[in-house]
Structures are given as structure tokens and as C-alpha cells.
Amino acid sequence: MSEIINLFEIYIDNKVGYMKPHGDNKLGYINQHGEIVIEPKFNMGSEFSEGVAAVALNDKFGYINKNEQIVIDYRFDDADSFKDGLAGVEIKDNWGYINKSGEIIIKPQFDFVGYFSEGYAYARNKARKYAFINSKGEFITDFIYDHVGSFSEGLARVKTNEGWNYIDKLGKKIFDSNFEVAFGFKEGLAPVKINGKIGFIDKSGNLVIYNKYHIADGFSEGLANVKLNNKWGYINKKNEMIIEPKFDNAFSFKEGRAFVQINDKWGCINKNGDMIIEPQFDFALNFTNGLARVFISEMRIPIYIDRDGNRVWAPSNLSGK
Secondary structure (H helix, E strand, C coil): CCEEEEEEEEEEECCCCCCCCCCCCEEEEEECCCCEEEEECEEECCEECCEEEEEEEEEEEEEEEEECCCCEEEEEEEEEECCEEEEEEECCCCCEEECCCCCEEEEEEECCCCEEEEEEEEEECCCCEEEEEEECEEEEECCCCCCEEECCEEEEEEEEEEEEEEECCCCECCCCCCCCCCCCCCCCEEEEEECEEEEEEECCCCCEEEEECCCEEECCHHHHEEECCCCEEECCCCCCCCEEEEEEEECCCCCCCEEECCCCEEEEEECCCCCCEEEEEECCCCEEEEEEEEEEEEEEEEEECCCCEEEECCCCCCCCC
């Protein structure tokens, strides 16, 4: 068995050997070489984050480490991954947070909670309004927002009936004017919608990339995927079109690769726009730690590939195909 560096989720219906729609699918984990290191037996769970994963057995969630040792007992009705040393957990329809010792740090009292990011998280009350708290459970805002996003690069996006804006970690609204839609800051810029089109602002509120795009994601690895004239391409921070709009859909770059869709199939390009992996998948998720989960066949069976498109893991009935 290879040294365990990273673990990746797999779901298998053990009766048929692959993930079956509406089947009795169980969660397990493989390593970066495609070797199963934790057998599929959990009802559901999360990715590994900060060394542990939330997993469910017999309708209760607990946490395991990469050696499959139980580090926090199965006692939660639902549970999220650890971020910033805390994880959201549900007990009797209320969400709060625990630390890695399983101690309740913020009492379950919320209708829903988000991940901690940069020391802060959002929480929703029973009236479905959002507020922000710090890692001690202290509020930095009241429950006044209709929708929110996590903190990113010091700011969080928030929506009221006046539109979208941003707040800082003191809960202070940043810009005088609101936006029709706003997304999180990445690499110093954020996509916002003005007059029905997407552009990019900096943290001073300057529109540094003119609002002309139909849809756009944030910058990742120096490029942003944008939709123009019904096709997706990629721009740099100077608003230069680096990869011409020619794709039916496109994801952000991760680990030097981006998945793009042509007709009804997904493939993968590099930053020169070269097609590294020919379109052949029914869907795909971005690369993480060297592997990507992609889906094949009309049943959307998930497999893992490496950055060159080689199959690292596939269900037993598909191995070698």
C-alpha cells in the first residue's frame, strides 16, 4: 500500500460494484494512486479537510482520520467539514460548531451555518435571515441579510432588498452603491452585475474590467472564465482575451487545467488553450491534489483521472475500459 498523502471520495453500491442511481451506495476513500484505503461502508460523508472527514453510520455523523480511526464519535444528525479548526454540526434541527476534540464551541442554535473562512462564518436563523459570527460565536452583524457568501480576501458579499454589497470584518458596508449581483473577491477582483452585464471591480469599488459579459467566474491562476456572445473563453486582469470564446461551458483553472464543454461532452485545456484531454465526459469536477472526478456513460458513473487524462480509479466493472 502506498503512503497516504491525499484521500478522495468514492461511492459504490457493493452489490453491483459501481455507483448506481438510487442504489445502496456506500462511501469510501482512495489514495492518490487509486488504491482503496478505506472500504466503502459509510452512508454518506465529506471530503477530508484538515486531516479528518465527516462520515455517517446508522444515521449519525462522526469524524474519522486517514487511518479510519474514529476521532469524534457518531452523535450528530448532520456534519460538515472542518475549516479554520471548526466544523458545523446539527443536533435536533439546530446547527452549531465543534472543535477537533469534538467539544461544542458554539451552541447549536441556528437553522443553518456556513464554513468558517478567515475567522468568520455566516449563520441563518429560523426566519431565514443571515448574520455573521466570529469563532467565539460573537455576532459582527445582526440577522439582516437575505443571501450571503463567505469571507474572501477580507470581504464578504451580502444581499438585502436594496441589492448586493460587501462588508468587512467589522460588519461595515463597503460601497455606497449596490450591485444587481455580486460574487466573492479572488486575486483582488470580484465579478459584479451592473445594468444586466458582468464586469470586475477592485476593493476600492473601481470598475477595472468593463461590464460586458453575460456570465463570469472569479479569477483563478490569473485567468477568469467569461461568457460572451453565448460562448465561453478566458480573460486576464487586463481584460485581454487569452483563450477565445469557443466553448459551450467552461470552469475556472485549477492546477493548470480547466474543464470545458463542447456540445455535450467535457474535456480539459491548459492555459494556452490547448486541448489536453479530448471532450469525452458527461460532466467533470475541477482538479484537486492532482486528480479530477469525471462522469461517464448515461448513468454518470464517476471515475478519477490525472492531469494527463489517465484513469487512476474506476469502478470494477469499468476498469480497463
